[in-house]
Amino acid sequence: MRNPIGKKVAQIKPSGIRKFFDIVLETEGAISLGVGEPDFDTPWHIRDEGIYSLEKGRTFYTSNSGLKELRTEVSNYIKRTQGVVYDPIKEIFITVGGSEAIDLAMRAMVDEGDEILIPQPSYVSYEPCAILADAVPVIIELKEENQFRLTAQEVLEKVTDRTKILVLPFPNNPTGAIMEKEDLEEIVKVVIEKDLYVISDEIYGELTYSGRHVSIVSFPGMKERTILINGFSKAYAMTGWRLGYACGPQQIMEQMVKIHQYAIMCAPTTSQYAAVEALKNGDDDVKMMKEQYNQRRRYLLSEFKRLGMPCFEPYGAFYVFPCIKKYAMSSEEFCTKLLKEEKLAVVPGTAFGDCGEGYIRVSYAYSLENLKAAMERLERFINRL
Amino acid sequence: MSKREEILGIIEKNSRIDVHELSVLMGADEILVANELKALEDEGVICGYHTMIDWSKTDIEKVNALIEVKVTPQRGLGFDSIAERIYKYPEVTSVYLMSGGFDLMVILEGKSLHEVASFVSDKLSTLDTVLSTATHFILKKYKDHGTILTKKYEDTREIVSL
Numbered sequence: 001m002r003n004p005i006g007k008k009v010a011q012i013k014p015s016g017i018r019k020f021f022d023i024v025l026e027t028e029g030a031i032s033l034g035v036g037e038p039d040f041d042t043p044w045h046i047r048d049e050g051i052y053s054l055e056k057g058r059t060f061y062t063s064n065s066g067l068k069e070l071r072t073e074v075s076n077y078i079k080r081t082q083g084v085v086y087d088p089i090k091e092i093f094i095t096v097g098g099s100e101a102i103d104l105a106m107r108a109m110v111d112e113g114d115e116i117l118i119p120q121p122s123y124v125s126y127e128p129c130a131i132l133a134d135a136v137p138v139i140i141e142l143k144e145e146n147q148f149r150l151t152a153q154e155v156l157e158k159v160t161d162r163t164k165i166l167v168l169p170f171p172n173n174p175t176g177a178i179m180e181k182e183d184l185e186e187i188v189k190v191v192i193e194k195d196l197y198v199i200s201d202e203i204y205g206e207l208t209y210s211g212r213h214v215s216i217v218s219f220p221g222m223k224e225r226t227i228l229i230n231g232f233s234k235a236y237a238m239t240g241w242r243l244g245y246a247c248g249p250q251q252i253m254e255q256m257v258k259i260h261q262y263a264i265m266c267a268p269t270t271s272q273y274a275a276v277e278a279l280k281n282g283d284d285d286v287k288m289m290k291e292q293y294n295q296r297r298r299y300l301l302s303e304f305k306r307l308g309m310p311c312f313e314p315y316g317a318f319y320v321f322p323c324i325k326k327y328a329m330s331s332e333e334f335c336t337k338l339l340k341e342e343k344l345a346v347v348p349g350t351a352f353g354d355c356g357e358g359y360i361r362v363s364y365a366y367s368l369e370n371l372k373a374a375m376e377r378l379e380r381f382i383n384r385l
Numbered sequence: 386m387s388k389r390e391e392i393l394g395i396i397e398k399n400s401r402i403d404v405h406e407l408s409v410l411m412g413a414d415e416i417l418v419a420n421e422l423k424a425l426e427d428e429g430v431i432c433g434y435h436t437m438i439d440w441s442k443t444d445i446e447k448v449n450a451l452i453e454v455k456v457t458p459q460r461g462l463g464f465d466s467i468a469e470r471i472y473k474y475p476e477v478t479s480v481y482l483m484s485g486g487f488d489l490m491v492i493l494e495g496k497s498l499h500e501v502a503s504f505v506s507d508k509l510s511t512l513d514t515v516l517s518t519a520t521h522f523i524l525k526k527y528k529d530h531g532t533i534l535t536k537k538y539e540d541t542r543e544i545v546s547l
Contacts, residue, residue, distance in 0.1 A: 015547075024545050034545035124547050173547075291386075295395070295410040302409045345545055352547075367538075368410075 012128045017351045020332055024345050031374050032345040032366075036173060038237035038318070039365045040292075042274075043285040046236060050274035058269055064261040066094025066245070067272045073279035074245050078228070081205075082218045090250040093257050094267045094275075098203040098231040098244035100260070103129045105199045105227040105246060106165070108255035110135040114164040119150050120353025121321075122169040123201070127353075138163070141355035144323065147312050148177035152186035159190070165197045168216060171204035174352045174361035175321040176297075176314025181214045188219045198226040203244070204317040206235035206286050209294045213316070217247075224249055227256075232271075234317075235286050236278045241271035293318050296364040296371055303375045307382060318365045321349065325358040327385050335360060341384075342377040388413060392421055393430070398531075400434040439534050441526070448495045449523040452505060453487040455516040464488060467514045476504060487519070498522070 015021070024030070041047075065071065071088035079085050086092050095101040102125055106116065112134040118126045119140040130137040138158050142148045155166060168187070170179040179187070191198055198216055205213040217223045231244025244267075246256060260266075278285075297320065304311040304322050311322035324334050331348035338344050346363075349356025364371060386394075391411050396402060404422065408415040425431045440447040456467050464482050471491055472480040479492035491509070495501040505520050527535050 021545060030544060032544045035542050036546045037542060039540065039542070291391075291394070294412075298412045299406075299409055347545060347547065370540075 008132065008134075012131055015124060015351060017332055017335075017348050020336055020339075020348060020351075023336060023339060027339055027343060027345070030339060030343040030345050031370065031377065033362045033364070033371070033374050034345040034347050035363055035365055036319075037239040037365060038234060038289065039367065040237040040289050042236060042238050042241070043278075043282060045281060046238070046274050046278045046285075049277035050241075050270045053270055053273035058273060060269065062094075062266045062269050062272055064093075064266055065089075065257055066267055067269075067276065070094055070272050070276050070279075071245075073276055074247070077279050078215075078217075078247065081212070082215045084215070084217050084223055086223075086247045087250070091253055092245060092247045093253055093260065094272060095231075095244045095246055095260065096264055096267050097233060097242045098201060098229050099125055100264065101227070101229040101231075101244050101246040101256075102126065102199065102201060103132070104256040104259050105229065105248075105252070106130055106133040106135060107259055108252055109197060109227075110164055113162060115160060115162045116165045116167060117155060117158055117163060117196075118167045119154075119169060121148070121172075121174050121349055121356040121359070122167070122352055123173050124352065126167050126169070135165075136162070139353065139355075141353070142175070142177070144312055144359075148172060148175040148314075148321070149179055149183050150187060151183075152190045155187065155190045155194075159194050159196070163194065163196060165199055166191060168198050168200040170200075170202070171208055171213065171316025173204065173317050174319050174347065174349065174356065175359075176317045176319045178208055178210070178213070178314075178316040179216075180211075184214060184216050184219065188216065188222055191225065192221055196225070198222070200226055200228050202228060202230045204234050205230055207290060207293060207318060208316045209290075209297060210315040227252060232275050232278055236275075236282050237285075237289065238271070238274070238278065241268065241274060243267055243271040243275050293364060296366070296368060299368060299371060300362065300364055300375075303371075307375075307379055309382070318363055320362050320364065321359050322362065323359055327382070331357055331360055338378070338381050342381045344374055344377040344381070388417070388421055389425065392418065392425065396422075396431070396434075437530055437532060439526070439529075441534075446496055448498055448501050449526075450493045450495070450501045450505075451521045451523065452491040452493060452509065453483075453519040453521075454489040454491055454509065455487045455518075456489060456512075456514045457516060458488075459514060467512065470512060471509065474504070474508065476500075 071092045074092050075086050075088040106129050110133050115136045115138045116130045117140055118137050119142050127137045140154050140158055200216050217226050217228050227246055227248040229246050232238040300320050309322045311320055314320055331350050335348045347361040349359030404419045408418040458464050459466055468480050476493055476495055478494050481490040483490050493501055505518055510518055
């Protein structure tokens, strides 16, 4: 029989910590601080709107780009949060989660051999998506001494004539790092000077704890060269609804919609109706969840300090990224041992790129009671080391 | 949000939290938080620290009733004087002045149906200013003080996701 697998897919590595995940699945009764999704249920009024749309029989495809009403709400949302105006018809379309938008943006924009700059540690999909799009992923290793923010210097060191896209994954999963206005200013200069495009993944944009999130699209000249990606999963606790969106120049959107049309048809209709409600009336829910996350963030930081585990203060998302280098173990060893001995699951930093070595990702998308129980286990564990 | 609002938001859900933990969650100085808490108590903003108990899960019998009461307001005193006569009974847990079809909402906790019934017939209805009462017994509490009593939160997420 011929080899059924294509070469390109075969060369994509499965997640480097698959072994660790297998152990996690085998461990019964573990406490986990390992998830990348909110612990809150989707607010009831949003779910209710989804149910209502089903009752009314809205069970058909929407247009490829998504409900006009939803795109209009997205446009209003970006206008009121970033002061940037996107045309709901030509410059916004609805995707199956932010992840689809990442994939489409890369596929729509690169030719074989084009280079995509990917800062790491970061979410796991950028690199494989780049490879699937025939691009060359070029990794920028973010540093704790810069609070895991991206610097202009780091970009300049990796830019070549083939560099076309810079991925901007902030607020960041797994580090919790954010980019503030001053940080972005420097990046913007380089991007314009080197004529790059930006894929700005702002899925955690609502979850910042030191003032409002600033998007790179709010800088002059950047709307024209940025694909802004966001979604409903993190802000409104809607992960299972699989809904996101992409905003950008019409020319690029048209190509992305083309792929979307053939691969996906349209995002789930029920989710789209629910999302309209989320954007219209969900601000208070976001505020409530954010307050809770912030309390938990402070709690964890104070716990790591008490335990003597170095941890920079993250201002975004719902993760902290403490350093475990002093225990002289690899991240994976640390996490495996912690799981085996104390039945506590956290994610090795290496899941998010090689430069995550020496760190662990601890999620605070858990109740305070849960976090407290977990910290007791962690304390017992490190006291034995 | 003001520090005050933040304190109240947290202790409304968890009155057992200590000052140190409260200050950690708020990212505020412990002494400032302690002072603010004291001030809130002194001003009567914080009126007590209670425990929510779902008595139906114990073998202790409790009967709760809501009683709609129509009264004649008294000259110069309005509803306050009659409300006071009612709330002084220890079995009365809450008294509210209401808009709409009746005047006072009286919430009562008794050991038995009989006890509640006799309170209404012997004590409440016989007050001069009380015109009529309508008693509603609570059969089951689904949610109380923002807490769902009938179901426990269950984490159904995948144990690890990236």
